Amino acid sequence: MFGLFMPELPEVETVRRGLAPYLEQRTIKRVILRRPDLRFPFPDGLANRIEGKQVQRMERRGKYLVFQIQDNIILLNSLGMSGRWTLSGPSIAFTPGTFAHGASIGTGDGPHDHLVMEFEGGIRATYTDARRFGYVHLIEPGCVDDDPFLRVLGPDPLDSTFDAKALADRLRGRRSPMKSALLDQSNVAGLGNIYVSEILHRAGVSPRRTAMTLVRKDGSPTARLERIVSETKVVLKQAIEAGGSTLQDFRGVAGEDEVGWFPVNFRVYGRDGEDCKNEACSDTIRRIVQSNRSTFFCPSCQR
DNA sequence: CGTACCCCCTGGCTGC
DNA sequence: TGCAGCCAGGGGGTAC
Numbered sequence: 001m002f003g004l005f006m007p008e009l010p011e012v013e014t015v016r017r018g019l020a021p022y023l024e025q026r027t028i029k030r031v032i033l034r035r036p037d038l039r040f041p042f043p044d045g046l047a048n049r050i051e052g053k054q055v056q057r058m059e060r061r062g063k064y065l066v067f068q069i070q071d072n073i074i075l076l077n078s079l080g081m082s083g084r085w086t087l088s089g090p091s092i093a094f095t096p097g098t099f100a101h102g103a104s105i106g107t108g109d110g111p112h113d114h115l116v117m118e119f120e121g122g123i124r125a126t127y128t129d130a131r132r133f134g135y136v137h138l139i140e141p142g143c144v145d146d147d148p149f150l151r152v153l154g155p156d157p158l159d160s161t162f163d164a165k166a167l168a169d170r171l172r173g174r175r176s177p178m179k180s181a182l183l184d185q186s187n188v189a190g191l192g193n194i195y196v197s198e199i200l201h202r203a204g205v206s207p208r209r210t211a212m213t214l215v216r217k218d219g220s221p222t223a224r225l226e227r228i229v230s231e232t233k234v235v236l237k238q239a240i241e242a243g244g245s246t247l248q249d250f251r252g253v254a255g256e257d258e259v260g261w262f263p264v265n266f267r268v269y270g271r272d273g274e275d276c277k278n279e280a281c282s283d284t285i286r287r288i289v290q291s292n293r294s295t296f297f298c299p300s301c302q303r
Numbered sequence: 304c305g306t307a308c309c310c311c312c313t314g315g316c317t318g319c
Numbered sequence: 320t321g322c323a324g325c326c327a328g329g330g331g332g333t334a335c
Contacts, residue, residue, distance in 0.1 A: 006328040039311070039330085063329080081328050082313075112313085131312045133329055176305060185330090192328055292308065294327085310332080317325080 007079035009157065009190030010239035012063050015085055019065075020058040022087055022123055027054045028069075032108070032116040038129060039080060042115075043138040049073065050138075055119075062153050062189025072141035076149055080133025089123035153189040157232050162188060164221035164229045171211040172219055178228075179207035179290050188232070194269045195235060197296045201268045202231040206302040207288075207295045238265070268296040276301060 007015075031047035043049070053070035060066060065085075067075035077083070088107055108116040108126045115127040115136065127134075139147050154170065155162040170187045181187055182196045191199070200207050205214070205224055214225040221229075242265070267277045272287035276298040283300035 008328070011328085078329075080312095080330080129312095130314065131327090131329095133311070174304090180306085183329095194328065291306070293329095305335105307335085308333090311330095313327105315326090317323105319321105319323090 008192035023055045026119045030118040038132045039135040074139035076137040082131040083129040083134035164226040168215045168221035174211040181211040203227040
């Protein structure tokens with residue numbers, strides 16, 4: 001029923017943390033493209049543009065992995081639904097965000113290893129993406145503020161600028177359901193289908209509730225909207241601490257079999273027909289479809 | 304403005 | 320065991 005990896009904000013952050021210690025301050029020696037495109041064609045001259053330059057910092061913006069490269073070049077990477085990075089080379093331990101699936105995957109030679117970056121010291125970072133919904137995009141110096149991908153993003157949910165008042169401003173007058181509003185990356189950047197269900201359940205808000213009903217006439221957030229914001233921060237922080245919502249086939253920090261955050265902590269996602277986990281509730285989790293995607297919620301404790 | 308529906312692509316699971 | 324059919328985390332586009 002589930003895939004292997006769910007690239008919402010906590011998972012991208014986990015990948016970032018896994019890559020950063022090995023790639024930061026390291027020079028890219030060679031970039032190998034195994035095909036002309038992912039979701040979009042690779043940027044013209046990608047290899048020439050970044051070979052010989054250092055990766056200065058690994059950052060994250062919403063669900064984007066951001067490689068800050070020497071000379072103010074930025075490589076933006078969206079993982080889509082199946083994108084992942086694997087490190088290999090001498091002295092590379094398994095780290096959060098690196099994956100060991102099978103011998104042929106992640107070495108750079110697997111059937112879906114589309115992009116390989118070789119670094120000084122023999123380290124290679126391989127981007128694997130079976131469905132190719134992910135993409136790589138290059139931002140030239142001085143173009144960050146106008147970048148079409150970054151420009152449309154709302155605040156990062158873990159940033160202090162994301163608070164109930166800020167969200168209320170975004171939702172004022174919006175007639176879409178809360179599920180859709182939280183998935184909209186221009187309102188808040190980083191939430192995906194799974195975490196939105198989890199957040200709304202914890203906040204006791206129905207995914208069908210019209211967004212604007214959580215904003216008062218004077219534009220201030222209702223208590224329930226404040227609850228959504230606080231639960232968002234709690235859930236995301238917990239998930240990041242746990243190394244993202246990983247399933248079987250993941251190898252954690254030391255290469256051990258990690259079950260991941262999902263089986264223990266997901267309260268509604270994928271639990272259609274199961275009892276609601278709220279103690280005071282005797283209802284059953286339901287699955288509905290909104291905007292063609294699954295939503296899981298409890299009709300009794302989410303209003 | 305909002306939503307329903309389609310697409311991109313591959314793989315894993317279910318049921319016959 | 321084989322295979323058709325259905326499903327999937329993201330996101331963009333179009334038609335209404």
